[in-house]
Amino acid sequence: MIEFENITFIYDNKPLMQHFSCCIEEGEKVVLYGPSGHGKSTLLASIAGFVRPDEGTIRIDGKRLDPTTVQQVRKEIAWLPQEFTLPFDTVEALIEAPFDLRANQSAKPSVATIMSHFTRLGLDEELYEKRTIEISGGQRQRIMLMIAALLRKKIVLLDEPTSALDPHAISLVVNYIQAMQGTTVVMVSHDARFIESFDRKIYIGD
Amino acid sequence: METIDIGYGHMALGFLLLIIPAYFLYRYRTGLVKDTLWAALRMTVQLFLIGFYLEYLFLWDNVWVNLLWILLMIAIASSTVLKRTRLPLKSLFTAVSIAFLVSLLIIDLYFLGVVVRPEKLFTARYFIPISGMILGNMLSANVIALNSFYGSLHRERQLYLYLLGNGATPGEALSPFMREALVKSFNPTIASMAVMGLIALPGTMTGQILGGSSPSVAIKYQIMLMITIFASSLISVLLTLWISRRKSFDRYGMTRF
Numbered sequence: 451m452i453e454f455e456n457i458t459f460i461y462d463n464k465p466l467m468q469h470f471s472c473c474i475e476e477g478e479k480v481v482l483y484g485p486s487g488h489g490k491s492t493l494l495a496s497i498a499g500f501v502r503p504d505e506g507t508i509r510i511d512g513k514r515l516d517p518t519t520v521q522q523v524r525k526e527i528a529w530l531p532q533e534f535t536l537p538f539d540t541v542e543a544l545i546e547a548p549f550d551l552r553a554n555q556s557a558k559p560s561v562a563t564i565m566s567h568f569t570r571l572g573l574d575e576e577l578y579e580k581r582t583i584e585i586s587g588g589q590r591q592r593i594m595l596m597i598a599a600l601l602r603k604k605i606v607l608l609d610e611p612t613s614a615l616d617p618h619a620i621s622l623v624v625n626y627i628q629a630m631q632g633t634t635v636v637m638v639s640h641d642a643r644f645i646e647s648f649d650r651k652i653y654i655g656d
Numbered sequence: 657m658e659t660i661d662i663g664y665g666h667m668a669l670g671f672l673l674l675i676i677p678a679y680f681l682y683r684y685r686t687g688l689v690k691d692t693l694w695a696a697l698r699m700t701v702q703l704f705l706i707g708f709y710l711e712y713l714f715l716w717d718n719v720w721v722n723l724l725w726i727l728l729m730i731a732i733a734s735s736t737v738l739k740r741t742r743l744p745l746k747s748l749f750t751a752v753s754i755a756f757l758v759s760l761l762i763i764d765l766y767f768l769g770v771v772v773r774p775e776k777l778f779t780a781r782y783f784i785p786i787s788g789m790i791l792g793n794m795l796s797a798n799v800i801a802l803n804s805f806y807g808s809l810h811r812e813r814q815l816y817l818y819l820l821g822n823g824a825t826p827g828e829a830l831s832p833f834m835r836e837a838l839v840k841s842f843n844p845t846i847a848s849m850a851v852m853g854l855i856a857l858p859g860t861m862t863g864q865i866l867g868g869s870s871p872s873v874a875i876k877y878q879i880m881l882m883i884t885i886f887a888s889s890l891i892s893v894l895l896t897l898w899i900s901r902r903k904s905f906d907r908y909g910m911t912r913f
Contacts, residue, residue, distance in 0.1 A: 517907030529821030
């Protein structure tokens with residue numbers, strides 16, 4: 451369970467978000483939507499402890515997010531930021547990187563598992579052998595989403611994971627996320643399909 | 657065998673060699689002529705002063721004075737590292753100084769106490785020049801390592817956050833940057849160690865031979881010093897990065913600068 455209590459973010463001496471409170475239940479799929487520049491990504495990043503609210507408290511499973519709990523919380527989340535590139539030469543290395551971390555070694559998937567997830571996301575199997583510079587933005591987004599799912603965390607945080615996808619790929623991704631049973635998913639999106647298909651929609655704006 | 661002293665007049669003749677590089681630097685409008693002359697002047701004054709101090713340090717040969725001298729050298733080395741890397745002096749000076757002091761003491765104690773074994777462990781004739789040489793090399797290794805570590809952390813911030821946000825401990829999230837810093841910092845030393853004696857005759861050995869030592873003694877010192885320099889530089893780089901982490905990151909693992 452993720453609880454936001456009276457959260458305020460101030461950016462450049464102006465309030466970005468004021469007195470926001472909300473509770474996300476375990477296993478719930480929640481989409482944060484609304485106009486740009488109102489703190490959706492900031493709110494998402496605050497769950498991972500990357501940004502701290504200027505006021506208010508965040509609790510994960512009843513534990514207040516602070517320096518003593520942040521590391522434990524990060525072990526329980528998978529975080530996929532918006533539009534980013536990682537310095538890995540091959541798709542294989544990109545997929546393997548988070549599974550080399552001590553907290554994730556037990557979740558390391560077999561190549562067969564990866565291939566079955568590729569199929570579900572409409573990705574060709576041969577992508578696994580490719581260099582990262584050879585794949586498209588949409589393929590990269592789906593691969594990163596797959597990594598987040600395969601990490602088998604309690605909470606998955608996704609920031610605009612479909613910005614480079616065509617409508618067909620988006621519908622595959624919608625189904626893929628819906629199939630993550632028992633996982634709490636918090637996602638920032640502008641896409642109407644997600645907004646419609648998620649358990650709960652939270653508007654972040656004026 | 658006495659070393660031939662160089663008279664001041666002859667030294668002046670030696671300085672005439674600078675005319676050649678100065679001319680070409682001027683001709684190609686590099687803007688480096690003034691810097692070259694200023695650097696040569698600084699070097700001359702600094703080395704004369706150090707020669708003067710060392711004469712007295714060797715004469716007194718007092719353990720406490722020697723240690724004090726080393727502390728002063730560490731302070732200068734630490735502030736130089738931070739100035740060259742443009743990292744905040746106030747926050748990191750203590751971290752770098754402690755790293756330098758600890759690694760220097762460990763290596764000095766081992767090298768002097770176990771390998772060279774002079775009658776007095778901290779005798780100025782061995783302690784001061786060897787420490788100076790180790791510190792000089794620590795300085796360059798730390799400049800490269802810190803530049804690489806904080807530079808790549810800044811450039812590849814997304815990788816750092818991605819790892820942290822997917823279960824990495826702070827140590828795991830920083831390990832790609834530590835790896836890169838170590839590779840960049842120690843690749844040149846490893847390369848120069850591998851060709852030593854083939855391409856270049858190293859400074860210590862040349863100095864000792866000019867000073868009257870036999871080449872067979874000079875190479876032993878050179879070999880031991882290369883090993884010592886390598887070990888001390890690596891220890892100091894690791895210690896600097898570990899200790900400075902406390903000041904460079906907040907309790908959530910976010911960088912402060």
